[in-house]
Amino acid sequence: MKTPELYFVDGALPETAAPEGDPQPWTRTRVVGKPLARIDGYERLSGAAVYPSDVVLPDMLYGAILRCPHAHAKVTRVDAGAAAKMPGVRAVITGATPAADLRWYYSRTVFTKLFDPLCRFAGEAVAAVAAETPQQAWDAVRAIVVEYDVLPFVVDEHKALEPGAAAVQGDDNRVGEPETYSRGDVAKGFAKADTVLEATYTTAAEIHTPMELHGCVASWDGPRLTIWESTQGVYPVQQRVAMLLGMPLANVRVIGRYMGGGFGSKLQADKYDLAAAVLAKLAARPVKLFLTREETFVCVGNRPPSTMRLKAGVKKDGTLTALEMSVLGTGGAYPAGGTSLVDWLVRDLYLCPNVRTEMTDVFINGGPSRAFRAPGHPQGAWALEQMMDALAAAIGMDPVELRRKNIPKVSQARGNQPYTTTGLDRCLAEGAAAFGWREAHRRPKGDGAVKRGVGMAAGLWIAGGGGPPSTIVVKLFADGSANLNMGASDLGTGTKTVMAMVVSEELGVPLEKIQIENADTGTTQYATASGGSKTVPTEAPAVRAAALAVKRQLFEIAGAELKVGAGALHIEGDEVVSASDPKVRRKIAELEGVQRRGLLIGVGTRGPNPEGKVVNPFVAQFCEVEVDTRTGEVRVLRFLSANDSGRVMDRLTYEGQVIGGITMGIGLGLTEQRVFDRQTGTMLNVNWHDYKIPTAMDVPAEIVSLPIDVPDDEANTAGAKGLGEPVTIPTAAAIANAVYDATGVRVTDAPISPMRLAPLLAAARRGGER
Amino acid sequence: MIPAFNYVRPASLAAACAKLASSGTHAHAGGTDLLGCLRDGVFAADTVVSLSGIPDLRGVRKNLDGGLLIGAMTTLAEVAADPAVAAGYAALAEGALSAASPQLRNQGTLGGNVCQRPRCWYYRGDFHCARKGGDKCYAVKGENQFHCVFGGNVCFYVHPSDAAPALVALGATVRVTGKDGSRSIPAAQFFVGPETDYTRETVLAPGELVTEIVLPPQPPGTRSTYRKIRARGSWDFALAGAAAVVTVAGGRVTRAKIVLSGAAPVPWRVPEAERAVTGQRLTPQVVRKAAAAAVKGAEPLAENGYKLELLRGAVEEALLRLA
Amino acid sequence: MAHDHDDSDAEDPKGVSRRGFFTAVGAGAIGAATLAQAQPGAPTPAAPSDDPTKVTLLVNGRRRRLLVEPRWTLLFVLREKLGLTGTKVGCERGECGACTVLVDGVPCYACMTLALEAVGHEITTLEGLMRGEELGPVQQAFLIEDGLQCGYCTPGQVMAAEGLLRANPAPTLEEIRLGMSGNLCRCGAYAHIFKAVEKAAELKKAAGR
Numbered sequence A: 001m002k003t004p005e006l007y008f009v010d011g012a013l014p015e016t017a018a019p020e021g022d023p024q025p026w027t028r029t030r031v032v033g034k035p036l037a038r039i040d041g042y043e044r045l046s047g048a049a050v051y052p053s054d055v056v057l058p059d060m061l062y063g064a065i066l067r068c069p070h071a072h073a074k075v076t077r078v079d080a081g082a083a084a085k086m087p088g089v090r091a092v093i094t095g096a097t098p099a100a101d102l103r104w105y106y107s108r109t110v111f112t113k114l115f116d117p118l119c120r121f122a123g124e125a126v127a128a129v130a131a132e133t134p135q136q137a138w139d140a141v142r143a144i145v146v147e148y149d150v151l152p153f154v155v156d157e158h159k160a161l162e163p164g165a166a167a168v169q170g171d172d173n174r175v176g177e178p179e180t181y182s183r184g185d186v187a188k189g190f191a192k193a194d195t196v197l198e199a200t201y202t203t204a205a206e207i208h209t210p211m212e213l214h215g216c217v218a219s220w221d222g223p224r225l226t227i228w229e230s231t232q233g234v235y236p237v238q239q240r241v242a243m244l245l246g247m248p249l250a251n252v253r254v255i256g257r258y259m260g261g262g263f264g265s266k267l268q269a270d271k272y273d274l275a276a277a278v279l280a281k282l283a284a285r286p287v288k289l290f291l292t293r294e295e296t297f298v299c300v301g302n303r304p305p306s307t308m309r310l311k312a313g314v315k316k317d318g319t320l321t322a323l324e325m326s327v328l329g330t331g332g333a334y335p336a337g338g339t340s341l342v343d344w345l346v347r348d349l350y351l352c353p354n355v356r357t358e359m360t361d362v363f364i365n366g367g368p369s370r371a372f373r374a375p376g377h378p379q380g381a382w383a384l385e386q387m388m389d390a391l392a393a394a395i396g397m398d399p400v401e402l403r404r405k406n407i408p409k410v411s412q413a414r415g416n417q418p419y420t421t422t423g424l425d426r427c428l429a430e431g432a433a434a435f436g437w438r439e440a441h442r443r444p445k446g447d448g449a450v451k452r453g454v455g456m457a458a459g460l461w462i463a464g465g466g467g468p469p470s471t472i473v474v475k476l477f478a479d480g481s482a483n484l485n486m487g488a489s490d491l492g493t494g495t496k497t498v499m500a501m502v503v504s505e506e507l508g509v510p511l512e513k514i515q516i517e518n519a520d521t522g523t524t525q526y527a528t529a530s531g532g533s534k535t536v537p538t539e540a541p542a543v544r545a546a547a548l549a550v551k552r553q554l555f556e557i558a559g560a561e562l563k564v565g566a567g568a569l570h571i572e573g574d575e576v577v578s579a580s581d582p583k584v585r586r587k588i589a590e591l592e593g594v595q596r597r598g599l600l601i602g603v604g605t606r607g608p609n610p611e612g613k614v615v616n617p618f619v620a621q622f623c624e625v626e627v628d629t630r631t632g633e634v635r636v637l638r639f640l641s642a643n644d645s646g647r648v649m650d651r652l653t654y655e656g657q658v659i660g661g662i663t664m665g666i667g668l669g670l671t672e673q674r675v676f677d678r679q680t681g682t683m684l685n686v687n688w689h690d691y692k693i694p695t696a697m698d699v700p701a702e703i704v705s706l707p708i709d710v711p712d713d714e715a716n717t718a719g720a721k722g723l724g725e726p727v728t729i730p731t732a733a734a735i736a737n738a739v740y741d742a743t744g745v746r747v748t749d750a751p752i753s754p755m756r757l758a759p760l761l762a763a764a765r766r767g768g769e770r
Numbered sequence B: 001m002i003p004a005f006n007y008v009r010p011a012s013l014a015a016a017c018a019k020l021a022s023s024g025t026h027a028h029a030g031g032t033d034l035l036g037c038l039r040d041g042v043f044a045a046d047t048v049v050s051l052s053g054i055p056d057l058r059g060v061r062k063n064l065d066g067g068l069l070i071g072a073m074t075t076l077a078e079v080a081a082d083p084a085v086a087a088g089y090a091a092l093a094e095g096a097l098s099a100a101s102p103q104l105r106n107q108g109t110l111g112g113n114v115c116q117r118p119r120c121w122y123y124r125g126d127f128h129c130a131r132k133g134g135d136k137c138y139a140v141k142g143e144n145q146f147h148c149v150f151g152g153n154v155c156f157y158v159h160p161s162d163a164a165p166a167l168v169a170l171g172a173t174v175r176v177t178g179k180d181g182s183r184s185i186p187a188a189q190f191f192v193g194p195e196t197d198y199t200r201e202t203v204l205a206p207g208e209l210v211t212e213i214v215l216p217p218q219p220p221g222t223r224s225t226y227r228k229i230r231a232r233g234s235w236d237f238a239l240a241g242a243a244a245v246v247t248v249a250g251g252r253v254t255r256a257k258i259v260l261s262g263a264a265p266v267p268w269r270v271p272e273a274e275r276a277v278t279g280q281r282l283t284p285q286v287v288r289k290a291a292a293a294a295v296k297g298a299e300p301l302a303e304n305g306y307k308l309e310l311l312r313g314a315v316e317e318a319l320l321r322l323a
Numbered sequence C: 001m002a003h004d005h006d007d008s009d010a011e012d013p014k015g016v017s018r019r020g021f022f023t024a025v026g027a028g029a030i031g032a033a034t035l036a037q038a039q040p041g042a043p044t045p046a047a048p049s050d051d052p053t054k055v056t057l058l059v060n061g062r063r064r065r066l067l068v069e070p071r072w073t074l075l076f077v078l079r080e081k082l083g084l085t086g087t088k089v090g091c092e093r094g095e096c097g098a099c100t101v102l103v104d105g106v107p108c109y110a111c112m113t114l115a116l117e118a119v120g121h122e123i124t125t126l127e128g129l130m131r132g133e134e135l136g137p138v139q140q141a142f143l144i145e146d147g148l149q150c151g152y153c154t155p156g157q158v159m160a161a162e163g164l165l166r167a168n169p170a171p172t173l174e175e176i177r178l179g180m181s182g183n184l185c186r187c188g189a190y191a192h193i194f195k196a197v198e199k200a201a202e203l204k205k206a207a208g209r
Ligand SMILES: Cc1cc2nc3c(=O)[nH]c(=O)nc-3n(C[C@H](O)[C@H](O)[C@H](O)COP(=O)(O)OP(=O)(O)OC[C@H]3O[C@@H](n4cnc5c(N)ncnc54)[C@H](O)[C@@H]3O)c2cc1C
Pocket: A689, B026, B027, B028, B029, B030, B031, B032, B033, B034, B035, B036, B072, B073, B076, B098, B099, B100, B101, B104, B107, B108, B109, B110, B111, B112, B113, B114, B115, B116, B117, B160, B161, B162, B163, B204, B208, B209, B210, B211, B235, B236, B237, B238, C093, C094, C095
């Protein structure tokens, strides 16, 4: 499955026309690139920001969902009679409720029902309740009697392919034919190699668990439905809800002005939207339905686990001759891209004439996957970047040098189309220099039981160039302050701040005088969901175009009033100034034409990306770790991330993305792992102490962000590429390489917990003693 | 979501004990474990009996014999920060500090910590296992990576407390009051292993409350520590750990107590390891021998063999800290 | 809004801004003064499960009278009954810290605190750190150092930092880490959070509070 499908879940993409006026690249910026504090920091820090889960409406009810406790079962009877009569209960819906007899799909190829009698994973929705308090709603959920016909299940993707395995979607547990890719001739490539290595690498399934729970508040006003949703994209939610409820788009308004994290798990509507809408309708009261933390582990997505067999050939001089990879993965019980993009780095990160990959996606009785920060890439990096490290060791070459020997200028997997810009080599070289790689790599590892080591890894992100559609409206008020109207959500990446900076750059308005209206299908422009590191390169050019449209009008007005040609004007602070005679100037607020119109409105769109070229961000990361060889405990001491993501927009939130991505990568590399019970197929670690995401004790305080700040002016008119995904791609692999450097033990299975590492270290010691 | 319960907040110990004697009642100290159990439906509470109205259960005092008395309602944070605890009973201070998270330590009490229920994920999950009155232990053939390597029988959980191993190693006594009066129980006998009774974790009878932990004075030359190994730096129960208390005279260990965490359904004392250091200097070789002795006789399950390495490492590093 | 509570009798000596917190005065001073008055609201010895009990909670220096059920947590009451949604909900099981509030100045999880157990204690939430419409020093520091991304864990982080700095006005980096280790941030802003806490210590010192 390719990126567009992952990020635009609901079918064909609308397009927007190229903006008028053909904006030229910025040569010098005054605002863009600075480290500016978030424009909505006050709201987020004062408690004034109303996140969807904060919405409390008059007379609101609370919803809760009954979920199937079995990995695979048929619902044979649901008796909600007693539940419906319980104190405070205002509505109960089951598969037998006519209003709840709705279609649903996890992927467009398989339609099921909101409450489908066949539950293909533990956590599937069976019924829902609305009551006066959440406590009462849950009392009622517990009182619903369900009879299940429990069916055989399989939750291990390897076992799913064995003969006699339980059938998840049909006789064959494979999701279609394996996806294959090939260029050159790998057999010949391996024959030419001086060294050929082969290994199997695995990563565990990861769960997004953003801090704000998944859920919504649904409220009807006659035929119109308003949903406050914690989402990465209000429009995709609106589309799916309207379609499944058979309603006009205009009657479904989705609002998500703030949201507490998504990482790909909130790109789409969920069953809870339909349940909340139906409950609210039946009870004629607003319904708040937020999942519990435990539920968010089972039914709102995950990063698929990957098993990756990788074979690589290299010449003594470091030239890669062949790469061959086979991948097994699972997206759960429905087609959900269980192997999506896992092979992409093998295909495209390094120059290599002979590449073959094959990926097999299988069904298991698990919750469907959803896009998770750089789908497939961190897994692929875990394999490829450890392999590169091993190759470097095998031929006695520095790992940075080996990578620098194999830098492509073109996207080999996309018909050798050139990259608009590629900073991979600079990321490697400048990152290594800033980190002090050479010295650190040579340093002794320590005499005691605690060893130190350094590791590095690189990556690119398949997307990150953004693209149409996007439509933005910028309004300039008569006093020179501005309003920015966009549909996009700000996931915490700083989208709003960056966009305000673009407006400020063009119109001179300080951030304090820009008001932003966003993420509301009722009042803001169409936008795709924020995700895939595409938001800045998608929205910023459209914002710029909108600001420029305002500027053109402003200069026309000012030109007439100052008797200067519109082309010879520029903005300085809050004034319009003649380029030829700086004494000819006027405050925007004092321009009569602006006063008369009251408001200047500019509309901007996102034009197409350059034809025949590929826009990708690149990254190289370096880290130092300490390993207690007695106990297998790994401490990450410091990290450096060198990123080519085009122009740096906000230096402060840029750094924020870097530390966030690394922190998440530490989770993949060291602590996170979904655990299914083999006896029942249910997930056991459905809470945050059994499922371990990194805490303040697990991350280094020293994380250096080193931007390779080269504007990609060919990519778009903001010169920016995506950042949010590349920052997490090489992290886990860099840690694994550092652990190897420290201990001589290569851990090919993630996460590297003491559980895994201590026995490997002990085995290595025993081997060494022999 | 927590099912409904009645709530009482007695103003005296006697009243609390009387209340707690009836079935379906549960004591609420800090509530950090109790509320989790109720949310997960591990058991139901008809009535929650708050201990917060009872006077005099909180605080650290000097005992007449030179030891310390710690009230059951003293928070883990208070235990960890108490200068007298840190000075004389470092293993306990370190154990308390290594538990849970800062906020949970501010709320959770020492009494609650030693009475907390198992953290086995089957027990906390939707599984009617042996400990809950069912007919099997799901860990035996299931995901037992966090289960015990010692002392398992019918049930194979590991005791979750980080304070308990230190208490056992330090020779603490648990003071208990019930409706028929008070008694003192050595910490080592306070915890009940599954071979004795797999449906309970402590010797407490219905209506009995822990009121105080008594720490005896330690002989001169005694030092102690707690080494905890976990998968992440905070909010994590021990994968393995060791509380070690040694008394050294003339450079040699005259007395040693080593108690493991993350190893068994109760804090697990390892006499062989203690013997391996007694009479010896704490050299790296001696320490390594003791570490090896600590895991002798362990019976790992399918997924938790790694614990032997970790337990060895914990014992070794704990003893090296005291060397 | 919910009709089962009222704060009509919350006489307010120092002026309450529109979000219901004190202006220009630390909650500490006022809390101590009003705590005694809050005592009569301490729960009657028994609170039956199905019959709400009338209690008085002292939140951000204001007395709030309302009816609660025994199983209601302080978190639920703050957010859904008192409209103080600065306190966030992440797990309701003591595993994330989003719900961190100060109880008598000490960081605690509101999700692991029964509302009935909070009676008689001084509760401070994010809203209580504001000085009128202005951010308090810890909040300012988080803004300056960008100690947040999605911002959802942030109120809890801010409260944990506030509690930490009240107990230890000049923490080392390791003390900051430990002090902040009861608050998850899935966005992974920790490295900036550490800086924010360092900055907060400075700002607090400069402001003399
Ligand atoms: C996410 C999380 C992580 C944790 N991590 C750790 C960890 O790493 N290490 C660790 O040691 N602990 C850990 N804990 C457990 C925590 O330390 C305990 O929850 C806490 O110490 C219990 O104290 P409490 O006062 O809150 O007990 P409560 O929850 O009030 O009570 C716990 C149990 O003990 C009973 N009880 C309480 N007081 C008494 C008494 N005086 N006499 C008799 N019975 C009593 C109660 O009825 C209840 O059954 C963790 C807890 C959580 C929620």
